[in-house]
Amino acid sequence: MTKTILxxxxxxxxxxxxxxxxxxxxxxxxxxxxxxxxxxLLAERTLAEAxxxxxxxxxxxxxxxxxxFLEPMLDVCIEAGIPIITxxxxxxxxAAAQRLxxxxxxRFPALKIACVLGxxxxxxxxxxYERWLSSEPLEHPVSVNVYTGADGIAQALAEGAGIVLCxxxxxxxxxxxxxxxxxxxxxDDWQKMAVATTAGHLLECCTQVTGGYFAHPxxxxxxxxxxxxxxxxxxxxxxxxxxxxxxxxxxRVSEQTVKEQLLYEVHDPRRYLTPDVxxxxxxxxxxxxxxxxxxxxxxxxxxxxxxxxxxxxVRGLWFGEAEISYAGPGAVARAALAREILLQRFDQLAPGxxxxxxxxxxxxxxxxxxxxxxxxxxxxxxALEDVRVRIGLTHTDRxxxxxxxxxxxxxxxxGPAGGGGVRRHxxxxxxxxxxxxxxxxxxxxxxxx
Amino acid sequence: xNLVTLADYAHARAGDKGxxxxxxLFPHDxxxxxxxxxxxxxxxxxxxxxxxxxxxxxxxELPNLNALNFVLEDxxxxxxxxxxxxxxxxxxxxxxxxxxxxPGPQG
Numbered sequence: 023m024t025k026t027i028l029x030x031x032x033x034x035x036x037x038x039x040x041x042x043x044x045x046x047x048x049x050x051x052x053x054x055x056x057x058x059x060x061x062x063l064l065a066e067r068t069l070a071e072a073x074x075x076x077x078x079x080x081x082x083x084x085x086x087x088x089x090x091f092l093e094p095m096l097d098v099c100i101e102a103g104i105p106i107i108t109x110x111x112x113x114x115x116x117a118a119a120q121r122l123x124x125x126x127x128x129r130f131p132a133l134k135i136a137c138v139l140g141x142x143x144x145x146x147x148x149x150x151y152e153r154w155l156s157s158e159p160l161e162h163p164v165s166v167n168v169y170t171g172a173d174g175i176a177q178a179l180a181e182g183a184g185i186v187l188c189x190x191x192x193x194x195x196x197x198x199x200x201x202x203x204x205x206x207x208x209x210d211d212w213q214k215m216a217v218a219t220t221a222g223h224l225l226e227c228c229t230q231v232t233g234g235y236f237a238h239p240x241x242x243x244x245x246x247x248x249x250x251x252x253x254x255x256x257x258x259x260x261x262x263x264x265x266x267x268x269x270x271x272x273x274r275v276s277e278q279t280v281k282e283q284l285l286y287e288v289h290d291p292r293r294y295l296t297p298d299v300x301x302x303x304x305x306x307x308x309x310x311x312x313x314x315x316x317x318x319x320x321x322x323x324x325x326x327x328x329x330x331x332x333x334x335x336v337r338g339l340w341f342g343e344a345e346i347s348y349a350g351p352g353a354v355a356r357a358a359l360a361r362e363i364l365l366q367r368f369d370q371l372a373p374g375x376x377x378x379x380x381x382x383x384x385x386x387x388x389x390x391x392x393x394x395x396x397x398x399x400x401x402x403x404x405a406l407e408d409v410r411v412r413i414g415l416t417h418t419d420r421x422x423x424x425x426x427x428x429x430x431x432x433x434x435x436x437g438p439a440g441g442g443g444v445r446r447h448x449x450x451x452x453x454x455x456x457x458x459x460x461x462x463x464x465x466x467x468x469x470x471x
Numbered sequence: 472x473n474l475v476t477l478a479d480y481a482h483a484r485a486g487d488k489g490x491x492x493x494x495x496l497f498p499h500d501x502x503x504x505x506x507x508x509x510x511x512x513x514x515x516x517x518x519x520x521x522x523x524x525x526x527x528x529x530x531x532e533l534p535n536l537n538a539l540n541f542v543l544e545d546x547x548x549x550x551x552x553x554x555x556x557x558x559x560x561x562x563x564x565x566x567x568x569x570x571x572x573x574p575g576p577q578g
Binding site: 282 | 478482483484486487488489491493495497499521522523524529531533535536538540542548549551552553554555556557558563564567
């Protein structure tokens with residue numbers, strides 16, 4: 023019998039469900055063999071936001087919800103010997119490690135907490151990132167990070183880490199590091215890295231492979247969708263890969279759920295670039311083994327790229343939204359008139375600033391900046407009697423955005439009859455820019471707590 | 472011509488990277504894969520997304536998975552960073568593809 027390890031994923035983004043992560047930990051604690059849990063808590067812009075928190079408070083800057091996930095599962099995982107690997111260290115893995123020690127309050131003194139560092143290029147003195155941003159230079163970036171691979175994680179686990187806190191790392195690498203440790207796979211065994219990266223890719227969005235973001239009543243039904251079980255990858259020494267899920271929870275793992283996630287955010291499926299391997303899904307096969315277990319085979323790997331991806335976050339753009347509704351007879355006509363009034367007002371007050379305008383009910387999600395889709399739909403609009411007008415705009419001038427949002431509220435006294443329910447929202451938005459840099463310029467290091 | 476709605480024959484999931492939209496599409500019945508290969512051309516998908524004005528539409532075929540992966544460049548109105556839309560990621564756009572009307576599998 024070949025050796026088998028289990029890697030579960032308890033979070034696919036920062037606002038995922040901590041109770042599902044705890045049920046995953048409890049399930050894994052009852053199984054045998056080497057087991058690991060990964061928590062993926064960083065989106066593209068989350069890291070810039072974490073850097074801003076760290077500027078205000080040097081003890082902040084890790085994922086705001088890291089401890090919502092960690093605290094309930096800590097004892098279960100430590101007692102069962104299940105390492106937890108997360109990118110929830112975000113902009114400040116050291117502060118996360120220190121808080122973790124405080125949380126443990128002297129318990130589990132033998133637990134080794136590792137911080138994987140080296141992804142934060144803003145921290146370097148002197149900073150090197152400018153040489154890799156080939157085009158126009160960046161004005162005051164709030165974050166500059168490189169997507170590191172699995173090397174630091176694999177090393178931390180090899181040196182006995184029970185908790186591995188990373189900042190920016192490619193999402194699948196959270197699993198690849200665990201699998202390299204658990205099965206002793208070599209980082210340059212490209213076929214094995216293809217299997218490990220596919221496991222990580224299928225796990226990284228958590229329940230998106232176990233029936234989340236999937237249900238379509240009558241076409242694709244999901245049992246107990248309010249209590250989806252987290253995914254668990256079974257990886258065998260011989261390269262077999264099976265995706266399952268937490269027992270006694272809702273959700274399902276089927277050919278369909280696995281296929282949707284296998285190609286999620288993939289462009290060329292024969293050349294999926296990751297820091298650990300270039301993954302080729304061209305020959306991939308998916309087979310339902312029953313009982314919420316699906317096997318993925320035919321995975322091919324090519325040597326990992328010589329470059330890594332960097333991501334810089336820049337402040338200074340304001341995103342505003344405002345809405346007003348019209349209901350009852352003539353709702354569409356009144357909402358359409360409100361839109362025309364707003365367009366005219368914007369043209370007078372801020373020539374050149376074009377708002378995005380939706381008429382929710384007629385066109386919103388599929389609409390566009392120019393309102394082309396909305397125009398198309400208005401020519402065939404059914405007799406809707408509850409329509410919400412929404413404007414969205416971005417600009418570097420906060421006061422201008424505020425003034426233009428007020429124009430929606432001014433429709434209370436100046437607009438078509440019977441408008442109600444105005445809401446306004448204004449927030450600074452971080453924009454990001456990606457770039458490539460030579461892999462051999464980046465060296466991750468470990469710190470222990 | 473006997474037109475059908477794609478959603479009755481296939482399921483899909485959309486993803487975003489910057490201003491690039493990707494949508495993976497799968498027939499419910501694998502027997503319909505050759506029909507999709509024939510009918511669901513880049514030109515037809517570009518037409519369905521005309522109001523998003525994609526600069527380029529790619530189609531990747533995965534016969535082992537009975538899957539088609541569409542990649543639409545510059546289709547996300549700036550993407551999650553810059554879009555002023557309600558769905559800045561474009562996550563819901565899988566259903567704009569599934570809303571497509573096309574000649575049915577029987578001819």
